[in-house]
Amino acid sequence: MAKGEKNFINKEKEDEMEIYGYKQCLWKLVLVAIGVICTGGFLLLLLYWMPEWSVKATCTQTSLKEAEVVLLRTTDEFKTWFRAKVHKLLSPGTDPMENLEPQISKPVENGRENDTSRLPIDQGKIAESEGMLVRYFVHHSITYFWNSFLQNFKDLKGLAEGVSWSAIHGQHSKGLSKELEEYRKLFFGMNEVKIKVPSVFKLLIKEQYVMLHDMVAAYSIIRVSVCRANSEIEETLSTDLVPGDIIVIPTNGTIMPCDSVLLNGTCIVNESMLTGESVPVTKINLPNPNKNFKGLEEDEIYNPEQHKRYTLFCGSTVIQTRFYTGELVKAVVVRTGFGTTKGQLVRSILYPKPTDFKLYRDAYLFLLCLVGIAGIGFLYTVINSILNGVGIGTIIIESLDIITITVPPALPAALTVGIVFAQRRLKKLGISCISPQRINTCGQLNLICFDKTGTLTEDGLDIWGIQRVQDNSFLPCEQSVCKESLVKSHFIACMATCHTLTKIDGKLSGDPLDLKMFEETGWVLEEATEEETALHNPITPTVVRPSKQLFLAKEAAIDRDMRPLLCEILTRAISVQSSYEIGIVRQFPFSSALQRMSVIARVLGEKHMDAYLKGAPELVANLCKADTVPTSFSDVLKIYTKQGLRVIALAHRKLGSKLTWHKVQNINRG
Numbered sequence: 001m002a003k004g005e006k007n008f009i010n011k012e013k014e015d016e017m018e019i020y021g022y023k024q025c026l027w028k029l030v031l032v033a034i035g036v037i038c039t040g041g042f043l044l045l046l047l048y049w050m051p052e053w054s055v056k057a058t059c060t061q062t063s064l065k066e067a068e069v070v071l072l073r074t075t076d077e078f079k080t081w082f083r084a085k086v087h088k089l090l091s092p093g094t095d096p097m098e099n100l101e102p103q104i105s106k107p108v109e110n111g112r113e114n115d116t117s118r119l120p121i122d123q124g125k126i127a128e129s130e131g132m133l134v135r136y137f138v139h140h141s142i143t144y145f146w147n148s149f150l151q152n153f154k155d156l157k158g159l160a161e162g163v164s165w166s167a168i169h170g171q172h173s174k175g176l177s178k179e180l181e182e183y184r185k186l187f188f189g190m191n192e193v194k195i196k197v198p199s200v201f202k203l204l205i206k207e208q209y210v211m212l213h214d215m216v217a218a219y220s221i222i223r224v225s226v227c228r229a230n231s232e233i234e235e236t237l238s239t240d241l242v243p244g245d246i247i248v249i250p251t252n253g254t255i256m257p258c259d260s261v262l263l264n265g266t267c268i269v270n271e272s273m274l275t276g277e278s279v280p281v282t283k284i285n286l287p288n289p290n291k292n293f294k295g296l297e298e299d300e301i302y303n304p305e306q307h308k309r310y311t312l313f314c315g316s317t318v319i320q321t322r323f324y325t326g327e328l329v330k331a332v333v334v335r336t337g338f339g340t341t342k343g344q345l346v347r348s349i350l351y352p353k354p355t356d357f358k359l360y361r362d363a364y365l366f367l368l369c370l371v372g373i374a375g376i377g378f379l380y381t382v383i384n385s386i387l388n389g390v391g392i393g394t395i396i397i398e399s400l401d402i403i404t405i406t407v408p409p410a411l412p413a414a415l416t417v418g419i420v421f422a423q424r425r426l427k428k429l430g431i432s433c434i435s436p437q438r439i440n441t442c443g444q445l446n447l448i449c450f451d452k453t454g455t456l457t458e459d460g461l462d463i464w465g466i467q468r469v470q471d472n473s474f475l476p477c478e479q480s481v482c483k484e485s486l487v488k489s490h491f492i493a494c495m496a497t498c499h500t501l502t503k504i505d506g507k508l509s510g511d512p513l514d515l516k517m518f519e520e521t522g523w524v525l526e527e528a529t530e531e532e533t534a535l536h537n538p539i540t541p542t543v544v545r546p547s548k549q550l551f552l553a554k555e556a557a558i559d560r561d562m563r564p565l566l567c568e569i570l571t572r573a574i575s576v577q578s579s580y581e582i583g584i585v586r587q588f589p590f591s592s593a594l595q596r597m598s599v600i601a602r603v604l605g606e607k608h609m610d611a612y613l614k615g616a617p618e619l620v621a622n623l624c625k626a627d628t629v630p631t632s633f634s635d636v637l638k639i640y641t642k643q644g645l646r647v648i649a650l651a652h653r654k655l656g657s658k659l660t661w662h663k664v665q666n667i668n669r670g
Contacts, residue, residue, distance in 0.1 A: 021067025022059035158243030265329030315342035541583035
């Protein structure tokens with residue numbers, strides 16, 4: 001890497017930065033030390049605030065390969081500078097994801113095996129036969145290691161980048177030996193989102209968010225069960241986890257200490273800490289292309305953001321697990337520490353992006369004007385006093401008085417005190433502020449927009465009505481869904497099956513919209529019990545069927561003269577309930593990008609399956625055959641949306657009889 005050549009880390013990402021290499025220069029350090037002494041420490045404070053000046057004043061530029069200090073600059077409009085010291089560690093290898101078990105059992109330092117400390121090492125004291133020197137630096141809680149192939153520093157992604165589904169189910173599903181885990185821990189460090197409490201000196205010169213320390217630490221360390229390469233299961237602390245470890249998810253739930261992808265079973269998870277949504281989410285195991293049927297499941301590169309349905313994120317709470325054929329619910333660790341979703345959230349609070357508000361620009365301009373006026377007054381006072389023969393002591397005092405009068409020294413302190421008192425008032429109202437400077441800006445706001453209802457409104461939904469389509473035209477609007485004539489209709493079948501509801505402790509739980517639509521049908525949902533799932537495979541379907549109360553409630557108001565018919569109605573209701581049920585064979589959960597969700601279901605006794613779709617009306621209409629969409633579709637939709645109603649469109653398609661259950665489990669979402 002040539003000296004002075006511009007290089008980048010996090011290329012083409014949101015946090016992209018330029019990186020430059022520097023070596024410390026002895027004579028520059030001596031000059032800076034003299035300057036610090038002569039200025040009473042003011043120069044040291046100035047260099048602390050100005051990283052670019054600090055590095056250039058004490059170092060000389062060199063290549064990244066030989067750098068002892070790196071200088072970083074963001075590529076956004078703010079061009080913010082940072083400095084970081086390059087450290088060295090002794091390791092058996094340079095790639096944490098390669099298998100070095102034969103080498104890592106050797107002593108690497110002072111006769112001790114597998115030293116997991118990450119301390120700077122004096123290069124001159126290390127024998128080449130003892131291991132390899134790995135260079136790294138830490139910036140904003142992320143560690144960047146030297147990559148000889150790229151000739152640049154790069155952060156480690158664990159199993160969250162460039163790993164295929166088949167590799168996760170193959171080489172990464174067997175677990176790690178204790179030695180390999182210790183080797184990886186050299187690079188990935190402890191699995192914790194650790195927030196250092198700064199010293200009093202740093203608190204005086206640099207803003208920190210100390211309150212996060214106690215909040216995050218309370219949920220960081222738990223005990224987990226880890227599957228080793230020899231098939232043994234051992235208890236360990238969550239801080240010892242590294243990417244590639246296989247963990248067992250307990251049946252009674254847990255708080256996830258890392259990002260991991262499910263290998264076996266299913267989990268019901270509460271991700272409210274990360275998303276703000278308290279609705280439980282169902283996670284299923286990552287499909288295994290090695291066990292597909294006729295190659296229907298293509299191998300893909302795993303990505304936690306794109307494959308959220310298979311990923312258990314750090315900080316989320318596992319409420320309930322379900323396993324099949326006696327297998328434990330297992331997951332492989334893909335990210336740890338600050339690399340996890342929770343870690344990224346904490347980093348965004350600790351290191352917020354700078355903002356450029358007009359209020360701040362005007363404030364700086366105002367202070368600059370005051371300084372200009374003070375300078376003019378200072379010069380006038382000095383010149384006028386000299387002409388009038390005033391003593392030097394008096395001239396100095398009067399000149400400084402002019403400056404302090406024009407630019408009050410207590411102005412910054414007064415502004416800070418105002419912000420502190422504002423924070424205290426907000427805290428009493430249960431409002432937390434992670435960036436106090438925004439309080440002044442918020443005082444100027446007249447309108448605040450939120451992304452969805454439910455943030456300020458009450459959390460409740462009611463079905464206003466339904467409007468079915470028949471022969472390419474809308475039928476009159478119907479207020480009630482619980483009708484015997486609609487029980488076997490595709491409309492009710494879609495409402496009863498197209499959802500991701502599940503039972504937690506015997507109570508239905510899921511998205512409020514799904515829950516309300518299902519409850520309106522009057523149907524019941526039955527899931528396989530724990531005993532049944534332990535004996536069968538994962539494609540055991542969830543079953544929905546109409547309840548007895550659906551018919552009994554309808555006939556409760558029958559006239560006395562009609563009572564003889566009640567026995568016949570009861571018999572028919574019991575017959576329908578026992579014979580008519582629908583199994584949900586495959587679910588495709590709601591996707592905000594696709595604006596829809598769908599399921600594949602099968603009526604008991606039928607030879608074919610049906611696909612049901614639910615989503616945004618305009619999108620559903622575009623997916624349907626044109627001759628089945630009413631010509632007045634847009635006009636009717638506009639009428640309802642103008643009333644502020646939330647409109648959901650339903651659709652159905654009959655599938656071919658050759659589509660088997662196994663094929664359904666392996667088809668990709670279109």
